[in-house]
Amino acid sequence: MRPFIKMHGLGNDFLVLDAREAPVALSAAQVRGLANRHTGIGFDQLILIEPSATADVRLRFWNSDGGEVAACGNGSRAAATLLGGHQRIETAGGALESIGSSEGAEVDMGPPQWDWQAVPLAFAMDTSALPLAWNGLANPAALSVGNPHAVFVVPDAWAVPLAEIGPVIEHDPVFPERVNVGVMQILSREAIILRVWERGAGATLACGTGAVAAVAAGQRRGLLADRVQVTMPGGDLVVTRRADGHLLLAGPAQVAFTGQVDLERYA
Numbered sequence: 001m002r003p004f005i006k007m008h009g010l011g012n013d014f015l016v017l018d019a020r021e022a023p024v025a026l027s028a029a030q031v032r033g034l035a036n037r038h039t040g041i042g043f044d045q046l047i048l049i050e051p052s053a054t055a056d057v058r059l060r061f062w063n064s065d066g067g068e069v070a071a072c073g074n075g076s077r078a079a080a081t082l083l084g085g086h087q088r089i090e091t092a093g094g095a096l097e098s099i100g101s102s103e104g105a106e107v108d109m110g111p112p113q114w115d116w117q118a119v120p121l122a123f124a125m126d127t128s129a130l131p132l133a134w135n136g137l138a139n140p141a142a143l144s145v146g147n148p149h150a151v152f153v154v155p156d157a158w159a160v161p162l163a164e165i166g167p168v169i170e171h172d173p174v175f176p177e178r179v180n181v182g183v184m185q186i187l188s189r190e191a192i193i194l195r196v197w198e199r200g201a202g203a204t205l206a207c208g209t210g211a212v213a214a215v216a217a218g219q220r221r222g223l224l225a226d227r228v229q230v231t232m233p234g235g236d237l238v239v240t241r242r243a244d245g246h247l248l249l250a251g252p253a254q255v256a257f258t259g260q261v262d263l264e265r266y267a
């Protein structure tokens with residue numbers, strides 16, 4: 001049996017396995033089985049905490065569809081909250097740093113990447129506003145914040161039929177590694193409403209990298225200030241652009257419960 005920790009950041013929920021002492025190998029099918037909310041534990045993402053040669057810890061992330069991904073903002077905050085203090089974190093999406101508190105963690109998510117190859121896109125386009133539209137959703141910003149995002153500015157984020165249009169955009173061949181889809185309503189220079197259709201996980205209550213990507217997109221268009229409150233279905237995060245261009249992500253993260261799981265049962 002393997003001890004696990006179930007955590008969430010604003011309802012974006014995670015199965016956390018600490019593999020620093022005893023390694024864990026996971027197949028995609030195993031992750032899907034564990035993610036099943038009826039027959040498994042249920043989560044949006046699985047987080048593996050591993051030893052690192054270059055930082056204090058290494059974090060790996062899997063979506064509930066079984067695909068491993070390079071970045072997860074809320075997952076990084078959740079793991080950093082668990083570990084406490086200041087952590088240097090290695091991820092496939094880049095090196096992160098956290099400042100912990102009792103109620104959550106602020107994580108330096110690094111600078112956004114705007115090269116079309118970095119997103120990635122299938123061919124060269126102006127990433128600040130792609131010349132593309134899907135059923136009335138037009139001209140998204142496309143960027144990588146360790147993982148790929150397309151962010152649309154819309155007049156009413158709650159009115160967008162995200163469950164219908166999200167998967168269409170996620171799987172459009174213009175995004176060869178698929179994409180996370182955000183719809184952002186700008187309330188003021190300091191506040192937005194954001195809903196995200198997550199690649200490999202669907203509509204989640206909150207998405208940390210989605211919040212970072214949306215704020216970066218709004219800042220690039222000159223619509224948002226350096227510090228922005230991001231309201232999502234599960235609650236609020238704050239994204240701050242530092243003088244060096246790095247984006248800091250802050251908000252709550254909590255342990256929901258702990259337990260033990262027989263990983264072999266899902267193999």
Ligand SMILES: N[C@@H](CCC[C@H](N)C(=O)O)C(=O)O
Nearest residue numbers: 072073074147199207208209
């Ligand atoms: N919920 C996460 C994002 C998880 C990864 C994403 N679905 C992807 O496939 O890139 C967050 O808080 O950032």
